[in-house]
Amino acid sequence: MTHNHSREPRPCPLCRSPQGEPYAQLRRRHYFLCRICDLVWLCPQQRLDAEAERAHYDTHENNPADVGYRTFLEQLATPLMQRLQPGADGLDYGSGPGPTLSVMLEEQGFSMRLFDPLFAPDSGVLARQYDFITCTETAEHFFSPSDEFARLDQLLRPGGWLGIMTGFRPPADAFAAWHYVRDPTHVCFYSVETMAWIARHYGWTLEMPGNNVALFRKPG
Numbered sequence: 001m002t003h004n005h006s007r008e009p010r011p012c013p014l015c016r017s018p019q020g021e022p023y024a025q026l027r028r029r030h031y032f033l034c035r036i037c038d039l040v041w042l043c044p045q046q047r048l049d050a051e052a053e054r055a056h057y058d059t060h061e062n063n064p065a066d067v068g069y070r071t072f073l074e075q076l077a078t079p080l081m082q083r084l085q086p087g088a089d090g091l092d093y094g095s096g097p098g099p100t101l102s103v104m105l106e107e108q109g110f111s112m113r114l115f116d117p118l119f120a121p122d123s124g125v126l127a128r129q130y131d132f133i134t135c136t137e138t139a140e141h142f143f144s145p146s147d148e149f150a151r152l153d154q155l156l157r158p159g160g161w162l163g164i165m166t167g168f169r170p171p172a173d174a175f176a177a178w179h180y181v182r183d184p185t186h187v188c189f190y191s192v193e194t195m196a197w198i199a200r201h202y203g204w205t206l207e208m209p210g211n212n213v214a215l216f217r218k219p220g
Contacts, residue, residue: 013188014039014145015197024175031181031189037197039145040169040189047143048184054118056185062098073101076136076165079209081108083161083217088131089113091155094138095120101134129157136165140186153202159220162204165213166190 010020012034023033023040030043088110092102095114102112114120142148152162167180169189195214199206204216
């Protein structure tokens, strides 16, 4: 008799609630839902290994000269810049293989540092605090969002801004057809309710200027 791990309750990787429950099974991959923070996540045993994950990222064509990609990132960059003081210093957390948002912000007079565990693994940049942090198309890759958001909170100065851009999860009946879930490196899926939980948990304020954009502010 085979033991079916997919039916067992799972601890939530964001809020640590022990009550994750089965949510969906797609292409033999099992997804769980937390009733506390509304996160959906892939069964940890079904994640890609580090080598396969890196190979997948290497297929991403991110290029600062790509006008379409810049337009995509402007969904976060434009409302964020409207809220920042001139010359504020920022960190692009999860900058990826072709850093572009940092270039766009530097063009507007902001100073930027980069951190990415694969492509810019300079832990020195994590030893200080920033006026703002951008995290675009990154949070869905977090194996442990609980640890990552705690780190982001530590990296942010009082009064600072955290801009998250990730695909917000559609209703349950549309989950299977959602393009975002087809990416094998996407392991956490956030809803508007999840973002509200994060804001409450850290005492941040939350604004949502776009479909897939959350702007958090740490109290001053």
